[in-house]
Amino acid sequence: MPEQPLLHYLWIVPLLPLLGSAINGLFGAKRPNKYVTATAITSTGLSFLCALETVREFFESGQVLFRKEFFTWITAGNFRAGFDLQMDQLTVVMLLVVTGVGWLIHIYAIGYMAHEGGYYRFFSYLNLFMFFMLILVLAANYVLLFVGWEGVGLSSYLLIGFWFLKKSAADAGKKAFIVNRIGDFGFMLGMFLLFRAFGTLDFQTLFAKAGTWQPDAMGQFGTLTIACLLLFMGAAGKSAQLPLYVWLPDAMEGPTPVSALIHAATMVTAGVYVVARSHILFTHSPTAMLVVAIVGCATAFFAATIGLVQTDIKKVLAYSTVSQLGYMFLACGVGAFTAGIFHLMTHAFFKAVLFLAAGSVIHAMGGEQEMSKMGGLGKKIRWTYVTMFIATLAIAGIPPFAGFFSKDAILFASFQNETAGRILYGLGLLTALLTAFYMFRLIFLTFNGKPRYDEKKVHVHESPWSMLGPLGVLAILSVIGGWFALPTFFQGPDYFANFLAPVFGGAPEAAGAATEAATHQLELILGGVAFGTALLGIVIAYWLYLKTPRKPDDLAKSMKPAYTTLLNKYYVDELYAFLVVRPLLWLSTNVFWKATDVTGIDGTVNGIAHGAAAIGDGVRHSQSGNTRSYGVWVVAGAIVVLAVIFFWPGAGKAVWGLVR
Amino acid sequence: MVPTNYYLILSAILFGLGVFAFIFKRNVITIFMSIELMLNAVNLAFVAFSQALGKLDGQVFVLFVIVVAAAEAAVGLGIIILIARNRQTLNVERVDLLKL
Numbered sequence: 034m035p036e037q038p039l040l041h042y043l044w045i046v047p048l049l050p051l052l053g054s055a056i057n058g059l060f061g062a063k064r065p066n067k068y069v070t071a072t073a074i075t076s077t078g079l080s081f082l083c084a085l086e087t088v089r090e091f092f093e094s095g096q097v098l099f100r101k102e103f104f105t106w107i108t109a110g111n112f113r114a115g116f117d118l119q120m121d122q123l124t125v126v127m128l129l130v131v132t133g134v135g136w137l138i139h140i141y142a143i144g145y146m147a148h149e150g151g152y153y154r155f156f157s158y159l160n161l162f163m164f165f166m167l168i169l170v171l172a173a174n175y176v177l178l179f180v181g182w183e184g185v186g187l188s189s190y191l192l193i194g195f196w197f198l199k200k201s202a203a204d205a206g207k208k209a210f211i212v213n214r215i216g217d218f219g220f221m222l223g224m225f226l227l228f229r230a231f232g233t234l235d236f237q238t239l240f241a242k243a244g245t246w247q248p249d250a251m252g253q254f255g256t257l258t259i260a261c262l263l264l265f266m267g268a269a270g271k272s273a274q275l276p277l278y279v280w281l282p283d284a285m286e287g288p289t290p291v292s293a294l295i296h297a298a299t300m301v302t303a304g305v306y307v308v309a310r311s312h313i314l315f316t317h318s319p320t321a322m323l324v325v326a327i328v329g330c331a332t333a334f335f336a337a338t339i340g341l342v343q344t345d346i347k348k349v350l351a352y353s354t355v356s357q358l359g360y361m362f363l364a365c366g367v368g369a370f371t372a373g374i375f376h377l378m379t380h381a382f383f384k385a386v387l388f389l390a391a392g393s394v395i396h397a398m399g400g401e402q403e404m405s406k407m408g409g410l411g412k413k414i415r416w417t418y419v420t421m422f423i424a425t426l427a428i429a430g431i432p433p434f435a436g437f438f439s440k441d442a443i444l445f446a447s448f449q450n451e452t453a454g455r456i457l458y459g460l461g462l463l464t465a466l467l468t469a470f471y472m473f474r475l476i477f478l479t480f481n482g483k484p485r486y487d488e489k490k491v492h493v494h495e496s497p498w499s500m501l502g503p504l505g506v507l508a509i510l511s512v513i514g515g516w517f518a519l520p521t522f523f524q525g526p527d528y529f530a531n532f533l534a535p536v537f538g539g540a541p542e543a544a545g546a547a548t549e550a551a552t553h554q555l556e557l558i559l560g561g562v563a564f565g566t567a568l569l570g571i572v573i574a575y576w577l578y579l580k581t582p583r584k585p586d587d588l589a590k591s592m593k594p595a596y597t598t599l600l601n602k603y604y605v606d607e608l609y610a611f612l613v614v615r616p617l618l619w620l621s622t623n624v625f626w627k628a629t630d631v632t633g634i635d636g637t638v639n640g641i642a643h644g645a646a647a648i649g650d651g652v653r654h655s656q657s658g659n660t661r662s663y664g665v666w667v668v669a670g671a672i673v674v675l676a677v678i679f680f681w682p683g684a685g686k687a688v689w690g691l692v693r
Numbered sequence: 694m695v696p697t698n699y700y701l702i703l704s705a706i707l708f709g710l711g712v713f714a715f716i717f718k719r720n721v722i723t724i725f726m727s728i729e730l731m732l733n734a735v736n737l738a739f740v741a742f743s744q745a746l747g748k749l750d751g752q753v754f755v756l757f758v759i760v761v762a763a764a765e766a767a768v769g770l771g772i773i774i775l776i777a778r779n780r781q782t783l784n785v786e787r788v789d790l791l792k793l
Contacts, residue, residue, distance in 0.1 A: 658789035660724070664715050 216270015326366025469570025
């Protein structure tokens with residue numbers, strides 16, 4: 034028995050959800066819902082417990098990188114890809130977020146999906162997602178990581194298109210899958226390039242080798258820069274960054290627990306995780322870092338502006354997710370990987386709450402998602418209101434809620450960046466203002482004011498406890514989730530940064546006491562500014578949507594061009610349709626389908642078949658069925674053979690040779 | 694001693710008659726007989742060569758041909774009887790259902 038029993042059987046953690054998925058998928062169809070529920074909840078719950086135990090053992094073992102090769106998957110020449118799992122501090126954070134939040138959302142889904150068809154199918158997919166996500170975060174090489182990466186893409190596709198009879202849902206699933214393919218293409222090229230440069234895709238050896246490389250200069254496109262940019266392309270696809278973000282808002286066609294788990298808390302953060310995991314590569318390439326920071330910052334701002342005018346409650350949250358993911362990439366881009374992962378964690382908490390609460394609202398309204406048909410729900414679904422309000426405070430960046438600390442850390446880090454710090458900070462701060470505004474707009478439109486729905490028709494009811502329980506737990510987490518960073522405000526140690534230090538390298542301790550004090554003062558000031566900005570956003574939202582409810586419509590009318598542009602999401606979908614989708618469709622229809630496939634391939638095959646048929650049709654007439662005509666053929670044949678033997682020079686000898 | 698050529702010429706004439714009858718006759722039994730005639734023409738040629746070359750091979754072949762011809766006659770006559778029963782005719786021109 035090894036000293037850390039479970040740590041050496043790390044594969045149990047991802048395997049349990051796979052088992053649950055297999056059982057539910059294969060045998061769940063004919064079982065009552067309670068068996069399906071039991072399987073799904075038990076498998077993910079056990080997985081969570083095992084994850085907790087492995088983390089405990091990891092701490093016990095002295096918190097050094099734990100790595101184990103379970104079996105070799107591919108060997109070709111000097112290339113080896115194995116089923117190798119690893120555990121370090123970054124994995125710990127991801128592992129606990131995925132299993133913990135995942136489990137809570139599973140519990141929530143029991144209540145939410147209770148009356149839906151395909152109950153077993155839903156949980157089978159959801160468990161499958163958990164399996165692939167755990168593979169993704171536990172993988173010790175890029176190849177295995179890519180398995181999880183594609184696997185979560187698959188589960189995401191299956192779950193977005195869960196109500197596949199609805200065309201919009203099926204289309205959204207396809208869109209998500211295809212847009213992700215573009216990113217994955219880059220990701221794979223990045224992997225190939227890394228293998229060419231370093232001869233391995235294993236994290237430990239690869240990063241050790243990369244660490245000794247000469248960093249690329251700014252603007253120099255060396256191997257590492259290109260590899261990083263390609264990896265980031267994959268990350269931008271999975272984490273819905275510009276210009277590949279378009280699939281995420283559409284992904285809201287899936288059931289709400291899916292939106293919460295996959296499209297807010299875990300899967301979409303995989304891109305951030307990959308960038309953070311490859312931080313050694315990225316820090317060797319200032320160009321790539323700058324690109325990451327700019328894309329992240331631009332996405333954060335861009336998505337926030339679209340979020341301002343959306344009226345679908347889930348769409349607002351979707352754009353908010355895109356925006357928050359932008360923040361995480363901004364953090365990674367300015368080198369503050371700790372802050373990025375910190376925001377990833379707090380975002381997982383509060384965004385899960387927001388989505389689950391939105392699901393609860395939709396549940397209460399009987400499927401209505403339009404905020405313009407809600408209003409005044411706060412009194413009727415009090416628990417949902419309270420939890421969502423807490424999460425909204427968290428995302429808006431009000432201390433002491435979780436989002437404040439992580440967002441402040443990001444803004445602080447981007448402020449200190451030499452290259453483009455001021456611009457990044459300014460945009461980030463503006464985004465924070467917009468975030469506070471649109472989130473409180475959502476709250477006010479949904480829960481406050483006068484009801485705008487037909488109170489006789491819609492029977493508003495609070496959700497069952499299986500839905501409210503996870504909401505409560507996650508709401509508590511989104512309050513206290515940021516308190517790791519609390520001591521930094523009193524010049525104490527940054528627990529989260531210290532915890533992740535073995536992964537990301539030590540915090541810059543070298544700075545003298547004077548600069549440290551100055552830095553600290555700066556951080557306090559920036560924190561205050563961020564807080565003030567958030568408050569301003571809330572006040573504007575309050576003034577617009579509660580004080581003068583007519584004002585927003587007037588504003589929309591007075592700024593019609595801007596408003597319609599935002600409402601139509603900057604026409605990006607239309608632009609892509611024009612630039613990419615329609616040319617591709619034309620090419621596929623006319624060249625690949627009609628010219629190549631129908632005319633070329635089918636033409637050849639059918640032509641051969643028709644030719645054979647025509648020859649057969651011609652020769653058929655020789656088969657008259659008349660015995661005498663056959664006799665004539667036999668005689669004619671014999672005469673021909675004899676004539677050849679007699680009159681063809683040498684033919685007789687040849688035949689004689691054959692006979693002998 | 695009759696020269697070998699005479700035998701061969703007779704054999705060729707018999708064979709030609711067989712072929713002629715095989716092609717132009719309509720009665721199944723006649724056609725059948727013409728086949729037998731061709732076989733026996735060949736037999737004659739075999740025996741003549743056997744005599745001329747002083748070897749027994751030809752005669753052995755003749756025995757084989759006779760055996761095969763007997764078997765063929767058994768099967769062929771059986772078929773002819775069936776045709777006669779089912780079609781009430783022995784005219785091959787009217788037995789032509791085996792076509793597309």
